[in-house]
Amino acid sequence: MSWTSLIDHAIGHYNYWVCVVLMMLGFYIVIASGNLIKKIIGLNLFQTAVIMFYISMGKIDGGTAPILVDPEKVSGPVVYTNPLPSVLMLTAIVVGVATSALGLALVVRIKEAYGSIEEDEILAADRASDAKEQAQYAASAAQAAKTEAAQQGHA
Amino acid sequence: MLPDLPLHLPPLHLAVPLMAAPVGVLWRRPVLAWGWAAVVSAVTLLMAVTTLVTVLGHGPVSYAVGNWPAPWGIELKLDILSALMLVLINGIGLLTVLYGRASVQSEIQASHQYLYYICYLLALAGLSGMVITGDAFNLFVCLEISSLSSYALIAMGKGRKALTAAYNYLVLGTIGATFYIIGVGMLYMVTGTLNMADIALHMQAAPVNRTEVVAIAFLLVGIGLKLALFPLHKWLPNAYAHAPTAVTTFLASTATKVSLYILIRVFFTVLNGAPLLASHLWAEMLVPFAIAGMFSASLVAIFQTNIKKMLAYSSVAQIGYMALGLGFGTVNGLAAGIIHMINHAMIKGALFMAVGCAVLRIGTSASGAVRVESWQGLGRRMPLTMFAFVLAGLSLIGVPLTTGFVSKWYLMMAAFEKGWWLVAVLIVLSSLLAVVYIWRVVEAAYLRPALPGSDTSRCEAPLSMLLPLYLLVAANIWFGIDTRFTVDLAQAAASALFQPVTGLNGGAQ
Numbered sequence: 001m002s003w004t005s006l007i008d009h010a011i012g013h014y015n016y017w018v019c020v021v022l023m024m025l026g027f028y029i030v031i032a033s034g035n036l037i038k039k040i041i042g043l044n045l046f047q048t049a050v051i052m053f054y055i056s057m058g059k060i061d062g063g064t065a066p067i068l069v070d071p072e073k074v075s076g077p078v079v080y081t082n083p084l085p086s087v088l089m090l091t092a093i094v095v096g097v098a099t100s101a102l103g104l105a106l107v108v109r110i111k112e113a114y115g116s117i118e119e120d121e122i123l124a125a126d127r128a129s130d131a132k133e134q135a136q137y138a139a140s141a142a143q144a145a146k147t148e149a150a151q152q153g154h155a
Numbered sequence: 156m157l158p159d160l161p162l163h164l165p166p167l168h169l170a171v172p173l174m175a176a177p178v179g180v181l182w183r184r185p186v187l188a189w190g191w192a193a194v195v196s197a198v199t200l201l202m203a204v205t206t207l208v209t210v211l212g213h214g215p216v217s218y219a220v221g222n223w224p225a226p227w228g229i230e231l232k233l234d235i236l237s238a239l240m241l242v243l244i245n246g247i248g249l250l251t252v253l254y255g256r257a258s259v260q261s262e263i264q265a266s267h268q269y270l271y272y273i274c275y276l277l278a279l280a281g282l283s284g285m286v287i288t289g290d291a292f293n294l295f296v297c298l299e300i301s302s303l304s305s306y307a308l309i310a311m312g313k314g315r316k317a318l319t320a321a322y323n324y325l326v327l328g329t330i331g332a333t334f335y336i337i338g339v340g341m342l343y344m345v346t347g348t349l350n351m352a353d354i355a356l357h358m359q360a361a362p363v364n365r366t367e368v369v370a371i372a373f374l375l376v377g378i379g380l381k382l383a384l385f386p387l388h389k390w391l392p393n394a395y396a397h398a399p400t401a402v403t404t405f406l407a408s409t410a411t412k413v414s415l416y417i418l419i420r421v422f423f424t425v426l427n428g429a430p431l432l433a434s435h436l437w438a439e440m441l442v443p444f445a446i447a448g449m450f451s452a453s454l455v456a457i458f459q460t461n462i463k464k465m466l467a468y469s470s471v472a473q474i475g476y477m478a479l480g481l482g483f484g485t486v487n488g489l490a491a492g493i494i495h496m497i498n499h500a501m502i503k504g505a506l507f508m509a510v511g512c513a514v515l516r517i518g519t520s521a522s523g524a525v526r527v528e529s530w531q532g533l534g535r536r537m538p539l540t541m542f543a544f545v546l547a548g549l550s551l552i553g554v555p556l557t558t559g560f561v562s563k564w565y566l567m568m569a570a571f572e573k574g575w576w577l578v579a580v581l582i583v584l585s586s587l588l589a590v591v592y593i594w595r596v597v598e599a600a601y602l603r604p605a606l607p608g609s610d611t612s613r614c615e616a617p618l619s620m621l622l623p624l625y626l627l628v629a630a631n632i633w634f635g636i637d638t639r640f641t642v643d644l645a646q647a648a649a650s651a652l653f654q655p656v657t658g659l660n661g662g663a664q
Contacts, residue, residue: 027330040326043326043329043330054336057343057344091292095295099299102306102325103326106310106318106325110315110318113315122319133522137528137529141531144531144604144606147604147607
C-alpha cells in the first residue's frame with residue numbers, strides 16, 4: 001500500500017476516527033476521574049461514541065430514509081441508508097439512559113452515606129472504618145482465647 | 156389457542172418473569188411479593204424442565220419471534236446447553252426465593268423488600284433471555300436487563316459499602332456490555348447479520364479479516380468483564396461481599412454462569428468452523444488467565460477476614476476452572492467446563508446460603524456478621540448450618556463423593572487427553588489452596604471459643620432457610636455419586652456445540 005493510498009484510507013474513514021477519539025476520551029474519563037458524577041459522564045461519552053459508530057456504519061452517501069416510494073413518481077433505484085443500526089441504537093440509547101439514571105441515583109445515595117462523591121475520600125472513609133473494625137474484632141478474639149486458656153489452666 | 160401453548164414456550168421463558176415483575180409492584184406487602192415471586196419462579200422452572208425434556212427428545216427448538224423468519228427476525232434458539240442453563244437459572248432462582256424470605260426480612264429494610272422481589276424477577280427474565288436468544292444484539296438487551304436489576308439488587312445491601320460496590324459494578328459492567336456491542340457492531344459490518352448462526356455461516360465462507368479479529372477481541376474483553384475472568388474480576392469481590400446474602404446466592408450461582416454461556420456461544424456458535432478460529436489461538440489464550448486466576452484469587456481468598464469476600468474470591472478462582480475447560484478446545488474440555496459450571500452453581504449456592512443463615516443469627520453489623528471472628532463457636536450454636544457449610548466446603552475442595560470431585564476429575568481427564576500434564580498438576584495444587592481457606596472458617600467455628608459478650612445459646616436458622624440449603628447440599632452429594640444427569644447432559648451439550656453450523660435453525664423444524 002503506497003503512502004497516498006494509506007492517507008486516503010485514513011481520511012476516507014474519518015468517521016471512525018471521530019468515534020475512536022470520543023470513545024477513548026470517555027474511557028479515559030471513566031478511569032482517570034475521581035469524581036463519581038464525572039465518571040458517569042465519561043461512561044455516557046463512551047456509549048455515545050459507540051452509538052455514532054453504529055450510525056455511521058449504516059450511512060450511505062446520499063441515501064434517504066428507507067420509506068417505500070411511489071414507483072410512478074420516482075424512477076430508477078432508490079439509495080437508502082440501512083435502518084437496522086439506527087433501530088439498534090434506539091435500544092442502546094434507552095439502555096444508556098437507564099444506566100445513567102441508576103448510576104446517578106447511586107451517586108445520590110453515596111453522597112448521603114459518605115458525605116462525598118470523591119473516590120479517594122470514600123476509599124479513605126472505608127479504610128478508616130475497616131481498620132477500626134479490624135482492631136475491635138482482633139482484640140475481642142484475643143480476649144476470648146485468653147479466657148479459654150485461663151479456664152483450661154484452672155481445670 | 157391453548158393446545159398451541161407448548162409451541163410458544165420459548166418466548167414465554169423471557170416474557171413470563173418480565174411481565175410478572177411490574178405486577179409485583181402492586182403488592183407492596185413483602186409477603187405477597189414473596190408469594191408472587193415464588194409462584195412465578197415455580198412456573199418458569201416447570202417451563203424450563205418441559206423445554207429441557209422437549210429438546211432432549213426432539214432436538215433443538217427454533218422459534219421465530221413475531222413469525223419473522225431468521226435471519227430477518229429475532230430467532231430464539233434452544234439447544235441442550237440453553238435448556239440446561241434455563242433449568243439451572245430457574246431452579247436456583249426458585250430455591251433462593253424460597254430461602255430468601257427470612258434472609259431478606261433481616262437484611263433489607265421493610266419498605267424495600269417488595270422491590271427486591273421485583274428486581275429479582277427482572278434479573279431472572281434477563282438471564283433467561285440471554286440463554287434462549289439466537290440473536291447477538293437481543294442478547295445485549297437481555298444482558299442489560301439482568302445487569303441493571305442486579306446493580307439495584309446489590310445496592311440494597313446493608314451498609315454504605317453496598318452502594319460503592321454497586322456503583323463500581325455498574326461502571327465496569329457497562330464498559331463490559333459496551334465492549335460487547337462494539338464487537339457485535341464490527342461483526343455486523345463484516346457479515347451484515349445479527350443472527351449468530353448466520354454470522355457463523357458468513358464467517359465460514361470468508362477469509363480471515365482484521366475487522367473480525369478486532370471484533371472477537373472486543374467480545375472477549377467485554378464478556379470477560381461480565382464473567383469476572385482474571386484479571387477483569389475487580390468488581391466481583393466487593394459486589395458479592397456487600398450485597399444482601401440472598402442476592403449473592405442468586406448472582407453467584409447464575410450471573411457469572413450465564414456470562415460463561417455467552418463465551419461458549421461466541422466460541423462455538425459464532426466462530427463455528429470459521430477460519431479465524433484456527434488462525435488465532437482464541438481458546439488457548441484463555442488458559443494462562445484461567446490458571447493465573449485459579450492461583451491468585453485462591454491465595455487472596457486465604458487472607459480475607461470477611462467470609463463472603465473470601466467465597467467471592469473463591470468464585471473468581473472457580474471461574475478460572477470453567478474457563479480452563481473452555482481453553483482446552485476439545486469436546487471433553489468443554490464438557491468439563493459445563494459440568495463445573497453446573498456443579499459450582501450448586502456448591503456456591505449452598506455455601507452462600509449457609510453464610511446467610513449465620514448472618515441471620517449473629518445479627519451484628521452487616522460486615523461484622525461475616526467476619527471470621529464472629530463465627531467463632533458457631534459450630535456449637537448452629538450445628539446444622541455449619542455442618543452444611545462443611546459439606547459444601549468439601550465439595551468446593553473436590554473431595555470424592557461430592558460434585559466438586561466430579562468436575563475436577565473431568566477437568567483432569569481433559570488435561571491428560573491434551574497431554575497437558577502440568578495443567579493437571581496445577582488443578583490439584585490450586586484445589587489444595589481451597590482446603591486452606593475453608594479450613595480457616597471451620598477452625599473458627601468448631602475449635603475457637605466464642606467472642607466475649609456474644610450470645611452462645613443454641614439458635615438454629617429457621618426451617619424455611621435450612622430446607623433449601625440442605626436441598627442444595629443433598630444435590631452436591633447426589634450428583635457427586637450419581638453423575639449420569641450432569642455429566643451425560645454436559646457431554647451431549649458439548650458434542651452438540653462441536654457440530655458444524657450448516658444452516659439456519661440448526662437443521663431443526
